[in-house]
Amino acid sequence: MVKPIITVEHLFAQYGDTQVLKDVNLEVNTGEILVVMGGSGSGKSTLLNHMLGLKTPTSGTIMIDDVNIFNAKNKQLRNLRKKMGVAFQGGALLSSLNVADNVRLPLEHNTSLDTQTIDIMVRMKLEVMNMADTGHLMPSELSGGMLKRAGLARAVIMDPKLLFFDEPSAGLDPTTAVELDELILTLRDAMNMTIVVVTHELESVFKIADRVVVLFGGEVVANGTVDDIKNSPDERIHNMINRQPNTHRDDGEVYFNRLLNKDKD
Amino acid sequence: MNIEIEKYNNYQVIKLYGEVDLSNSRSIKLDIIKLIKSKNNIIVDFTHLQYIDSSGMASLVEAFNEAKENDTEFHIVGANGSPLQVLQLTRLNTVFNLADSVEVVGNNG
Structure with a gap:
C-alpha cells in the first residue's frame, strides 16, 4: 500500500x-x-x-x-x-530581480553549492521550462505563460519531493x-x-x-x-x-x- | 550514496551507487575533476544509480567542461530508470557522450 x-x-x-x-x-x-x-x-x-x-x-x-x-x-x-516547492498563480516573482536571479533564490538561501553549479542548474531548469535565454529578462517583460513557467522553474529548482501548483x-x-x-x-x-x-x-x-x-x-x-x-x-x-x-x-x-x-x- | 573508482583499459571508471543529491554532488564533482586534472579519461557509470538531482547533473556538466579543457574523454554509461529520464528531461542526453556500458566505451577507446 x-x-x-x-x-x-x-x-x-x-x-x-x-x-x-x-x-x-x-x-x-x-x-x-x-x-x-x-x-x-x-x-x-x-x-x-x-x-x-x-x-x-x-x-x-x-x-x-x-x-x-x-x-x-x-x-x-x-x-x-x-x-516542498510552490508555484503561485501569477508566478510571484520579485519584480526587482531578473528571471535567473528569481529562480536561483532558493539555492542561494538553502545550499552552499558553487556559483557555477547554481548558474548551470538555473539554465537547466529554464531549458526544461522552454525558457532558454530568458534569464536576463525582468518579470515585467514576460507574458502570463512565461511568468507561470518562471515561477515553476523557481518552485522546482531544489528538486522538491512535493510540488504545489x-x-x-x-x-x-x-x-x-x-x-x-x-x-x-x-x-x-x-x-x-x-x-x-x-x-x-x-x-x-x-x-x-x-x-x-x-x-x-x-x-x-x-x-x-x-x-x-x-x-x-x-x-x-x-x-x-x-x-x-x-x-x-x-x-x-x-x-x-x-x-x-x-x-x- | 557510494562511489567506487576503478581502472578499465585507458579509463578511470567512476561507479555511482544510490542517490546523488545536494548532500553529495559537490564532493563527487571534486573527485572527478581531480582525476581529470591528472589527465585521466573518465567513464561515469550510472548502472546502479537510482536517483540524481539537478545539482548532480550540473556537477557532471562542470566535470564534462573540465574534461574538454584538459582534452580528456568523458562518457556516461548505463543510464536507466529515473536518471535516464532526468537526462532526457534536461536534454543533457544531447550534451553528454552516452553509451550502454563500460565495455562499449572501454574496449573501443
Missing part, C-alpha cells in the same frame, strides 16, 4: 463568521498528482494555504511527511519546506495551458514528484489528475479518479463538469435562518 505524503484530517477553517472549510479529510499519496477542484469560493485556495502552513485552521491537522505542520518546531518546518492554466491560451499540463506530467514522471494542483480548469483536471478532490462550499463532495468524478451522480459536480450554473439552493428553513443571521453552521 502506498503511504500518503500528506494527510488532512477534520480540517475546519473560518474567516470571521464564515466557515470556509468544513471537516475536510483527504490524503495525497507519494508520486501521484492530486487535483483539488472547485469553483470560486469553494475553499480550494484556503485549503492550499493551510497545506502550505500559511494559515492556521480553527481545528484539524495536516501531516506532511510525518510532520504535523501546525505544531511542528521551526527546524522541522524549515527542513520540510526544503522538500496554484491554478497552472488559469488565464492562459489553450496551447500554453496544454504545454504546462505536459510539463507537470513530465516532472512527476522524471523527478518522482508528488504534485498537488489547485484549479478550476476542467481540461487540465482531466489531463493530469491521478485523483481529484472536489470542494463545494468548503466541503469535500467527491474524492476519486477522473472517471469517478465524470460519472458522479452529484448534481453539483454534474453542473460543474457541464459548465451549468449552480442551481443548488438551501431549503427555506436554512435560508430563513440565514436572513435572520440565526445559524452560523
Whole structure:
C-alpha cells in the first residue's frame, strides 16, 4: 500500500463568521498528482494555504511527511519546506530581480553549492521550462505563460519531493495551458514528484489528475479518479463538469435562518 | 550514496551507487575533476544509480567542461530508470557522450 505524503484530517477553517472549510479529510499519496477542484469560493485556495502552513485552521491537522505542520518546531518546518516547492498563480516573482536571479533564490538561501553549479542548474531548469535565454529578462517583460513557467522553474529548482501548483492554466491560451499540463506530467514522471494542483480548469483536471478532490462550499463532495468524478451522480459536480450554473439552493428553513443571521453552521 | 573508482583499459571508471543529491554532488564533482586534472579519461557509470538531482547533473556538466579543457574523454554509461529520464528531461542526453556500458566505451577507446 502506498503511504500518503500528506494527510488532512477534520480540517475546519473560518474567516470571521464564515466557515470556509468544513471537516475536510483527504490524503495525497507519494508520486501521484492530486487535483483539488472547485469553483470560486469553494475553499480550494484556503485549503492550499493551510497545506502550505500559511494559515492556521480553527481545528484539524495536516501531516506532511510525518510532520504535523501546525505544531511542528521551526527546524522541522524549515527542513520540510526544503522538500516542498510552490508555484503561485501569477508566478510571484520579485519584480526587482531578473528571471535567473528569481529562480536561483532558493539555492542561494538553502545550499552552499558553487556559483557555477547554481548558474548551470538555473539554465537547466529554464531549458526544461522552454525558457532558454530568458534569464536576463525582468518579470515585467514576460507574458502570463512565461511568468507561470518562471515561477515553476523557481518552485522546482531544489528538486522538491512535493510540488504545489496554484491554478497552472488559469488565464492562459489553450496551447500554453496544454504545454504546462505536459510539463507537470513530465516532472512527476522524471523527478518522482508528488504534485498537488489547485484549479478550476476542467481540461487540465482531466489531463493530469491521478485523483481529484472536489470542494463545494468548503466541503469535500467527491474524492476519486477522473472517471469517478465524470460519472458522479452529484448534481453539483454534474453542473460543474457541464459548465451549468449552480442551481443548488438551501431549503427555506436554512435560508430563513440565514436572513435572520440565526445559524452560523 | 557510494562511489567506487576503478581502472578499465585507458579509463578511470567512476561507479555511482544510490542517490546523488545536494548532500553529495559537490564532493563527487571534486573527485572527478581531480582525476581529470591528472589527465585521466573518465567513464561515469550510472548502472546502479537510482536517483540524481539537478545539482548532480550540473556537477557532471562542470566535470564534462573540465574534461574538454584538459582534452580528456568523458562518457556516461548505463543510464536507466529515473536518471535516464532526468537526462532526457534536461536534454543533457544531447550534451553528454552516452553509451550502454563500460565495455562499449572501454574496449573501443
